[in-house]
Amino acid sequence: MQKAFNIKAREFDLEATMYSGQTSQPPWHKNGKYYSELLIIDNKPSLVTIKQEDNKLHVKIESPEKVPLSEVKEKLNHIFDLKFDIEGFYDFLSSYPPLDSIVDYSRGLRLFLAKDIFECIISSITSANCSIKRWTKAIDNMKRLWGQKYTFSKGTFYSFPAPDVLANLDDDSLRLAGVGYRAKYIRKTSKRITRIKLDVMDYDEAFHLLLKFPGIGPKVADCILLYGFRKLEAFPVDVWIKKIMEHFFSVDDRHLRDFAREEFGEYAGYVQLYLYDYARKSGIFGGV
DNA sequence: TACCAGGTCGTAT
């Protein structure tokens, strides 16, 4: 089946979102202005290709079986958080004195949410003490080495391997993907993670549960909750966030997470996204 | 060539 349609995408910058380094997944496969990725729609592997034009997203879908277009649309709305009232967020930021100008820097940037929650968990673990370039490549390696292979007219794509596949590899094999010492964290967490139900938990409960898994500390837990489960009060604190927060506020590093949730509430995740983008790209700390 | 990377873990205080 091959179909094409459009969806509305206001206040959205696809390219900025795609390359903003969020640990949900690597950027999609780029071909000119088109981005393609394998998505599981209605349990059917489908190749989805998108292109942004003004306030629209052009969508093409190729699938061996018929898939409901409403579900493709829903999935894309979810992944790019297109239903989020981003203007409400802009209003919040622009009336918040220390941060009132950072909006202009990243307008259109939205959450890049997980297409596969397990991929997001492993991406987040792999990203620790690792460059964005390297962890995104490692995830692509894992897909190519151990994922399921699907061939479409546009080329070959791989799914991210299931938890039991990674759980049953030994550490030396896992290292072939380039994950280094994180191999044992990935293997052990893969073995246990399948049994948990984070989606029905509230933020606090899920956060403390995640901390019990090897390779998951506070920063990675917040990435999983924000980019994986869309817990908007999550505020991942990394080296860039520490620098930029120190620039704007006078709060001890160790209390940044609590401070942010109290100060920004349901906007904490988006504030983090915009601060991170600003810190890396503004050049005030040396740039990306 | 060294040095760094969207931190976490284990150990010592």
Next chain:
DNA sequence: ATACGACATGGT
């Protein structure tokens, strides 16, 4: 609770 070194290895 807080501090600090080790950690694999690709990228530059």
